[in-house]
Amino acid sequence: MDHASSTLTTSSRTAFERPTDEKVNWVSSLPFLAFHVVAVVGTIVFGITPIALAMFVVMVWGRIWFITAGYHRYFAHRSYRTNRAFQLFLAVGGVMCVQKGPLWWAGHHREHHRNSDTEGDVHSPLKGFWWSHVGWILCDKFAEPPLERIKDFAKYPELRFVEKWNGTFAWLTAVLCFLIGGWSGLFFGFFMSTVVLWHNTFLVNSFAHVFGRRRYVTDDTSRNNFLIALTTLGEGWHNNHHYYQASARNGFFWWEIDLTYQTLRVLSWFNIVRDLKVPSAEMLASNRIADGNLDVGMARAERVRAEAASVKA
Ligand SMILES: [Zn+2]
Numbered sequence: 617m618d619h620a621s622s623t624l625t626t627s628s629r630t631a632f633e634r635p636t637d638e639k640v641n642w643v644s645s646l647p648f649l650a651f652h653v654v655a656v657v658g659t660i661v662f663g664i665t666p667i668a669l670a671m672f673v674v675m676v677w678g679r680i681w682f683i684t685a686g687y688h689r690y691f692a693h694r695s696y697r698t699n700r701a702f703q704l705f706l707a708v709g710g711v712m713c714v715q716k717g718p719l720w721w722a723g724h725h726r727e728h729h730r731n732s733d734t735e736g737d738v739h740s741p742l743k744g745f746w747w748s749h750v751g752w753i754l755c756d757k758f759a760e761p762p763l764e765r766i767k768d769f770a771k772y773p774e775l776r777f778v779e780k781w782n783g784t785f786a787w788l789t790a791v792l793c794f795l796i797g798g799w800s801g802l803f804f805g806f807f808m809s810t811v812v813l814w815h816n817t818f819l820v821n822s823f824a825h826v827f828g829r830r831r832y833v834t835d836d837t838s839r840n841n842f843l844i845a846l847t848t849l850g851e852g853w854h855n856n857h858h859y860y861q862a863s864a865r866n867g868f869f870w871w872e873i874d875l876t877y878q879t880l881r882v883l884s885w886f887n888i889v890r891d892l893k894v895p896s897a898e899m900l901a902s903n904r905i906a907d908g909n910l911d912v913g914m915a916r917a918e919r920v921r922a923e924a925a926s927v928k929a
């Protein structure tokens with residue numbers, strides 16, 4: 617497991633110089649930054665009531681399900697099929713997460729898989745750890761949905777409507793939280809839960825490409841990370857995922873907890889979702905780094921880093 621356990625240090629991972637159009641726009645990012653301040657100050661001032669605490673749990677882990685099962689495994693990867701009404705339900709649940717619309721999210725995510733850990737990757741940690749975590753979201757270049765990458769869903773008028781009005785849906789969610797839990801429900805139940813939900817989601821783009829183990833040969837730096845799998849309902853099995861992107865199941869073995877897949881299985885019993893793609897036994901057993909296969913992703917990452925260092929020297 618030598619290769620699987622090898623870890624580049626964070627500081628050594630900035631291999632790519634970002635092009636000049638890939639930088640944070642601090643002015644347009646002010647609402648995003650202010651959102652964090654409002655969450656902290658509001659929670660301190662109004663405290664945490666029992667109802668707000670319950671809302672917080674539901675708003676972090678209930679909502680992230682719409683990101684993992686909806687935005688990611690359905691819209692970005694089409695790892696299962698469903699009917700048009702449930703597709704719309706997934707989209708509306710997704711926009712309540714305040715991570716823009718399904719076309720924006722899934723389109724950019726497809727771009728990540730097309731160009732993983734190359735200059736074309738929107739959020740490779742090889743462009744900088746914080747860039748991969750949050751910087752790319754605050755950059756004008758990626759502000760619009762890449763519709764050419766997501767034509768298969770952009771053709772639905774109801775999805776374009778949800779996409780267009782995603783901000784309104786997000787604020788309606790805030791109003792709902794206020795009506796249920798008062799000021800504490802608003803600041804802790806909505807603002808703070810949204811901040812935690814954001815960074816919980818972003819961990820997959822940053823930490824799960826830096827910390828963890830690599831089981832399969834992939835031409836990127838993706839890793840399996842148990843802790844992130846727990847906090848993100850199964851998305852931490854990110855090396856598995858990059859190995860077989862179309863799978864509805866990211867935890868490939870029984871000990872790899874993947875609550876998103878388990879809930880999709882339950883929904884499939886009622887025929888709400890169907891045709892869940894899962895890896896074959898042969899696929900699970902092949903291309904293991906531990907079997908002596910060259911770790912292509914790490915070899916490439918090391919090479920790119922060395923080249924960047926020699927240019928600087
Ligand atoms: Zn990735």
Ligand SMILES: [Zn+2]
Pocket residue numbers: 688692693725729857861
């Ligand atoms: Zn993916």
